[in-house]
Amino acid sequence: MHWLTPRPEGLFCTPGDFYIDPLHPVSRGVISHAHADHARPYHQDVFTTPETLAIMRTRMGEDRAGTHQHEIAYHERFRLGDVTLWLAPAGHVLGSAQIVMEYEGQRAVVSGDYKRSPDPTCQPFELVPCDLFVTEATFALPVFRHPPPQHEIAKLLHDVALFPERTHVIGCYALGKCQRIIALLRQGGFNGPIWLHGALKPVCDLYQRFGIELGDLRSATGATKAELRGGIVLAPPGAIADRWARRLPDPVVCLASGWMQVRQRAKARGVELPLIISDHSDWDELLQTCEETGAAEIWVTHGREEALIHALAQRGIKGRALRLVGYGDEDDDTPAEIQAETVS
Numbered sequence: 001m002h003w004l005t006p007r008p009e010g011l012f013c014t015p016g017d018f019y020i021d022p023l024h025p026v027s028r029g030v031i032s033h034a035h036a037d038h039a040r041p042y043h044q045d046v047f048t049t050p051e052t053l054a055i056m057r058t059r060m061g062e063d064r065a066g067t068h069q070h071e072i073a074y075h076e077r078f079r080l081g082d083v084t085l086w087l088a089p090a091g092h093v094l095g096s097a098q099i100v101m102e103y104e105g106q107r108a109v110v111s112g113d114y115k116r117s118p119d120p121t122c123q124p125f126e127l128v129p130c131d132l133f134v135t136e137a138t139f140a141l142p143v144f145r146h147p148p149p150q151h152e153i154a155k156l157l158h159d160v161a162l163f164p165e166r167t168h169v170i171g172c173y174a175l176g177k178c179q180r181i182i183a184l185l186r187q188g189g190f191n192g193p194i195w196l197h198g199a200l201k202p203v204c205d206l207y208q209r210f211g212i213e214l215g216d217l218r219s220a221t222g223a224t225k226a227e228l229r230g231g232i233v234l235a236p237p238g239a240i241a242d243r244w245a246r247r248l249p250d251p252v253v254c255l256a257s258g259w260m261q262v263r264q265r266a267k268a269r270g271v272e273l274p275l276i277i278s279d280h281s282d283w284d285e286l287l288q289t290c291e292e293t294g295a296a297e298i299w300v301t302h303g304r305e306e307a308l309i310h311a312l313a314q315r316g317i318k319g320r321a322l323r324l325v326g327y328g329d330e331d332d333d334t335p336a337e338i339q340a341e342t343v344s
């Protein structure tokens with residue numbers, strides 16, 4: 001499709017004169033979701049969902065979230081230059097959107113990050129038929145098949161019941177994963193207090209303001225050892241293996257990530273109880289989605305492009321690796337780690 005081009009700043013739409021998830025400050029940016037690798041500060045005009053803008057303001061400050069902030073509800077049509085746009089739910093985190101663009105009778109959809117498995121904290125992924133589908137590929141290898149999240153939560157609750165003297169500390173990213181785990185724990189019947197590392201509180205508060213029920217959340221910082229014994233504590237992945245977690249009573253270190261399917265990775269990070277819970281599509285979901293869009297052409301933005309493009313070719317679908325660098329920082333792991341693992 002000639003009217004979309006990969007540039008160092010991100011994907012550029014020529015007839016609309018805007019970037020999608022630009023990595024550097026630009027005059028017009030359309031943002032798929034609020035993870036730090038997709039939503040960067042200091043753009044002039046920012047177009048995204050009200051939820052994404054609220055998260056951006058909470059995390060980076062009012063002025064850094066964009067000089068002119070345009071809140072676009074899901075399915076609301078708007079125009080930039082000669083292009084008609086709308087946002088469709090991506091099922092990734094609260095406010096996450098696929099960016100739908102229509103120009104000269106053609107439709108292109110940029111997925112951003114997405115998943116198809118159910119998530120009580122955001123609107124489900126919506127399939128939008130299109131001519132060109134631009135997909136992520138974080139877990140695009142046939143080995144990645146995420147189990148149902150309820151299984152992983154049941155595993156955790158079983159362990160909590162088995163070791164009532166120990167504290168389960170779960171490493172999870174502050175935006176999306178944390179709130180999803182809390183909501184899944186509530187669905188799994190856990191009604192007790194859930195203790196939070198201070199870094200996780202602001203986004204939890206924001207989710208609650210948007211009407212996502214998370215139940216009894218308390219600060220782990222001021223809590224006594226007696227209060228935390230037998231409890232569930234959530235913390236950023238960086239905190240579970242450091243001094244912060246060691247002061248917890250006999251901690252069971254858990255980490256919730258799609259990467260926990262790789263056993264060496266769990267071991268290397270000192271994780272006793274790996275929880276395979278991902279906010280990205282697994283191999284089957286990626287292939288299923290690419291096929292269901294009916295797109296004749298698929299572009300792959302970031303992740304394991306080669307395997308996906310090969311599998312698409314076998315299905316008669318033309319694939320193209322965009323090799324955009326700079327994405328993949330926050331929501332499931334650092335690019336350095338991802339690269340190291342690809343090599344090994």
Ligand SMILES: [Zn+2]
Nearest residue numbers: 033035113331
């Ligand atoms: Zn993301």
Ligand SMILES: [Zn+2]
Nearest residue numbers: 037113327328
């Ligand atoms: Zn991403």
